[in-house]
Structures are given as C-alpha cells and as structure tokens.
C-alpha cells in the first residue's frame with residue numbers, strides 16, 4: 001500500500017492518543033507488576049518474563065535482549081513496518097482524522113525547513129569569518145580588548161567563538177554574497193545585512209565591532225551580539241529578529257550552562273554577555289545572560305526545564321539601586337514567583353558592581369561570589385527588606401507606610417502556608433525584637449489580607465512514594481536538614497557522626513540558608529573545639545557573634561539556635577536515630593532527583609542509534625527506584641523507633 005505523506009499535526013495527535021499498554025497487550029500477555037506491566041518478550045525466546053512496559057513513561061524495555069522504545073517503535077519492530085504505516089494504522093484505530101500533505105504543502109514545509117537550515121549555515125560561516133578577522137591585523141584592537149580589558153584567556157575566547165566584524169561597509173556582504181554565492185535575500189533574512197535607504201545595495205549590520213555569537217540550547221548559532229570598539233552608539237547591538245532568533249525566547253550561554261544547571265539544580269541569570277562569559281571563565285558554569293533588561297516568561301521557562309527544584313538566582317546590575325529596577329528586571333515573571341512556580345533569589349553585589357567587575361575586583365572574588373550565590377535571599381525576603389530599609393518604624397507614619405506595602409505584597413502570595421510563614425516573618429520584623437508584639441502584628445496583618453482564593457489545581461492523582469509531589473519533597477528535605485543542624489548545634493557528642501554520614505553519602509544541604517549555616521559551622525569547626533568538661537556551647541556563641549556580619553542570613557536560621565524543649569535530644573539513643581532518619585531523607589530526595597534525571601535522559605535518546613545509552617539509563621533508573629524503596633522503608637522504621645523512645 002502506498003502511504004501518503006502524513007501531516008505533522010496528525011503524527012502529533014496520534015502520539016498524544018496512543019497508549020502503549022493498549023498497543024502492546026494486543027500482542028503480548030501482560031501482567032501488572034507494581035506500576036509497570038511484565039510479559040514474555042516478543043523479540044526473543046524466553047521462558048521467564050523480562051519484557052516490561054511502563055504506562056507512566058510510555059515505553060517498553062526488555063532486560064533479556066535490550067529491545068526498547070515507544071509504541072511506534074514496538075509496532076515498527078514487530079510488523080517490520082515503516083513509521084508512516086504505523087502512524088497511519090494507529091490513526092485509524094484511534095479515530096484521529098488523517099491529514100496528509102498535499103504536494104504544495106509539502107513543498108512549503110520543505111521550503112521552511114530548508115530556509116532554516118540555510119540560515120544556520122550562513123550564521124555558522126559568518127561566525128568563522130569573524131573569528132578569523134579577530135586574528136588578522138585589523139582585529140588587533142578587538143583581541144587586545146578581550147585579553148586585557150576583559151582578561152579573557154585564549155581558551156575562553158575560543159569557547160565562546162568570539163570574533164571581530166571588520167570596519168568596512170560591505171566586508172561581510174562581499175564575502176557571503178559575492179564569494180560564497182548566497183542570495184542577498186537569504187543573507188538579509190539572517191540579519192547580517194541591511195538594505196541602503198537609497199534602495200541601492202546593501203551594507204553590513206555589524207561594523208568594527210566585537211562579535212559574540214548567540215547559540216540555541218543545541219549549540220547552533222542563531223544570532224549575534226556585538227559591542228562597539230570605538231565608543232559608538234549603541235554600545236551593544238544585537239541581530240534583529242529573524243526566523244531563527246526571537247530575543248525574548250533566547251538566553252545567552254544556555255547551551256554551555258544547561259548541564260551545570262541540571263547538575264547543580266540552580267541557574268544564575270546575569271544581564272550582560274560579558275558577565276556570563278566571566279562567570280563561565282571562573283568556573284561558575286550554570287550562568288546565562290538575558291538579552292534585554294527584563295527576564296521574560298519564555299526565557300524563564302527554558303531555564304526551569306533544567307532545574308528540578310526551580311532555583312533561579314537573578315544577579316542583575318545593581319547600579320540603579322532600589323526595588324523598582326529589580327522589579328522591572330523581573331518583568332513578567334513576577335506572577336510565577338508569587339504562585340511558587342519558581343524559587344527566585346536576588347543577588348546584589350556590593351558597590352553596585354556587575355558580575356564581571358566583581359570577579360576581577362579581588363583575588364578571592366570567585367569564592368566570595370559563590371558564597372553570595374548560596375546566601376542570596378529569596379525574592380520575597382529581599383523585597384520585604386527593601387521595604388524596611390531606611391524607615392524608622394518608631395515613627396507612626398513610616399510604620400504605617402511600610403505595613404501597607406507589606407500587606408499589598410502578602411496579598412499576592414497564593415500559597416496559604418507560604419503566606420502564613422511570611423505573615424509571621426513580617427510581624428517579627430515589624431516588632432523590632434519586641435517579642436510581645438509579634439502576635440499582635442501578625443493578627444493585624446492577617447485581618448487586612450484577602451481570603452486566599454481556592455484555585456482548581458491540576459494535581460497528579462498519585463500518592464505512591466515514587467511520585468511524591470515536589471513540594472512535599474522539599475518540605476521533607478527542609479525538615480531533615482533542619483534536624484541535622486539542630487542536633488549538630490546542640491549535641492556535641494554527635495557532631496562527628498553527622499559530618500561522617502554526610503561525607504559517606506556525599507550529601508549536601510539544599511536550602512541556601514542551611515547551606516549558609518553549614519558553611520559557617522565548618523569555618524568555625526576548629527575554633528569551636530572545647531576542652532572536656534567544659535559544658536558551655538562555644539559553637540553557638542561563635543555563631544551568634546557572626547550574626548552581626550550576616551544579619552539577613554542568620555535571621556533565617558536563628559530558630560535553630562534555640563531548643564524548643566530543653567531535653568529534646570538529651571536521650572543519647574534518640575539523636576543517632578534522628579540523624580539516620582534525616583540522612584535517609586536527604587538521600588531519598590537525592591535519589592528521586594536522579595531518577596527523574598534518568599527518565600529525562602532516557603526519553604531524549606533514540607532507540608535505534610543510542611540503544612546502549614538507553615540500556616544504561618534504564619538500569620540506573622531501576623537501581624534508583626530500588627534504592628528509593630529501601631530508603632522509604634528505612635525512614636519508616638527509624639521514624640517508628642524515634643516515636644517509640
């Protein structure tokens with residue numbers, strides 16, 4: 001049968017409708033095992049089932065012969081059919097209306113595809129042209145600028161494919177159009193040349209400029225950024241919008257940062273190209289630059305694909321001080337912050353420096369920057385502090401002003417728990433250390449708040465430990481981290497145990513305020529050693545001294561300095577159990593994260609050409625899931641024992 005070419009919409013719709021269990025169970029007897037199904041592999045001879053089908057991930061995998069893939073792959077393999085045949089059959093079966101490509105449509109689709117391909121080609125060629133020009137006598141000033149002013153190494157210059165656009169009006173034009181024979185229309189669509197106002201001929205968009213290629217997440221060049229070398233206006237000039245380049249959807253250096261973002265589970269967003277380049281050169285490779293003054297929703301969504309816990313640190317220039325500038329920088333993403341879809345933190349460097357300037361300012365600047373990143377306050381905390389800054393709360397009118405702003409802010413927080421937390425926190429701040437006033441202020445604030453709206457949330461209906469929603473994962477983590485710190489601070493005899501356990505399992509604190517406190521504790525470790533018999537708590541008093549240097553950070557962990565019940569941990573047997581429980585919880589969350597990472601990797605692989613990697617990730621996934629079950633049991637047992645004591 002001759003299969004007509006299918007429209008991409010039809011393929012997509014079939015993909016959405018098809019259910020792998022449904023498809024495979026027509027050919028294989030499947031039994032449910034846990035969340036998955038198990039059966040005898042149709043692709044090799046076997047007596048005990050090793051063929052598993054996952055409805056959640058919509059894929060199958062055979063432990064015996066390594067066959068694996070989605071529903072399409074299964075039918076193609078089984079019936080030795082082509083992709084189009086399989087989709088066509090499935091479309092009929094699921095009653096998806098089949099749209100085929102008319103010869104004319106097909107041509108148009110082909111044309112669009114080949115236009116993009118050609119634009120990629122021209123931009124890549126142009127980047128090499130600029131790189132070459134940087135090494136010519138004409139590029140000397142540009143190269144010197146990179147090496148001395150920006151202090152970039154040869155390696156970094158190469159890594160970012162930095163280049164130089166010569167100063168002539170038609171240098172690139174002649175190279176691409178006359179020498180390389182690309183059509184003028186195509187080069188114009190690539191955003192590299194512009195038509196003269198007179199209508200006669202074209203001139204280069206970039207002249208006598210330092211050139212910075214902008215790449216998509218796959219590393220293909222889609223545009224250029226540039227900086228003047230002759231103090232011309234504008235100082236920075238980007239490519240215009242093209243079929244390949246949409247400024248508000250592109251992040252500079254994401255191609256180089258995405259691995260580190262997912263590894264560190266955190267992204268840093270800076271304003272300028274050179275800020276991002278300087279950070280990468282300093283080994284802080286989870287940094288990207290926004291291409292404008294504000295961060296757009298589309299840009300943010302791109303980032304969030306790579307960070308599981310949605311941690312983004314915004315390090316924009318601090319020159320225009322105050323809250324308004326940062327608010328503009330946050331632009332349209334503010335609503336995502338209030339609704340808790342992103343854990344946004346704000347980093348303002350001292351003396352109004354940008355990241356590039358700061359990193360060059362002192363020999364230990366890189367280490368300092370890393371600490372700043374970890375200690376960066378959440379956007380809400382930062383904003384509240386901005387409200388308070390410079391106000392004398394003892395003056396009634398100023399107090400009222402601040403309180404009004406706070407109410408307005410609290411009203412925007414959608415999550416009720418989070419809102420309550422901030423009500424309490426703001427009441428504490430307003431009370432200025434007079435603890436008798438806290439609940440009065442908290443009640444006043446609450447009385448002024450709108451009732452939280454009940455929103456219809458689309459929660460996944462699952463309570464299995466493997467599908468723990470991220471929010472409860474994070475509260476589990478927070479609780480576990482806090483109890484480790486609490487025990488460390490108050491039970492001297494268990495300190496080494498905690499250090500050993502963290503090291504053995506290679507675990508780190510995830511919450512920045514906990515990480516900050518742990519860093520302080522480690523810094524003070526030697527100083528805090530006490531002679532036997534001395535019953536005071538030197539570590540605590542040393543930490544309290546430090547509070548003066550880091551008031552904002554310490555405020556977030558101050559509650560750990562006091563034990564609620566005096567004898568909470570005095571029972572020698574209880575602390576080790578609590579430590580084990582907490583460590584198991586940390587490991588549990590880490591495993592969950594790794595599991596999701598494996599799934600993501602797995603899904604992005606091609607079952608035909610990358611079957612070995614698929615097998616690898618599948619095995620990793622199985623191991624992670626096994627470990628998760630073990631840890632879940634371990635945590636339950638520990639918990640029971642703790643309660644029993």
Ligand SMILES: [Zn+2]
Pocket residue numbers: 041042043044051062063064065066067
């Ligand atoms: Zn098999």
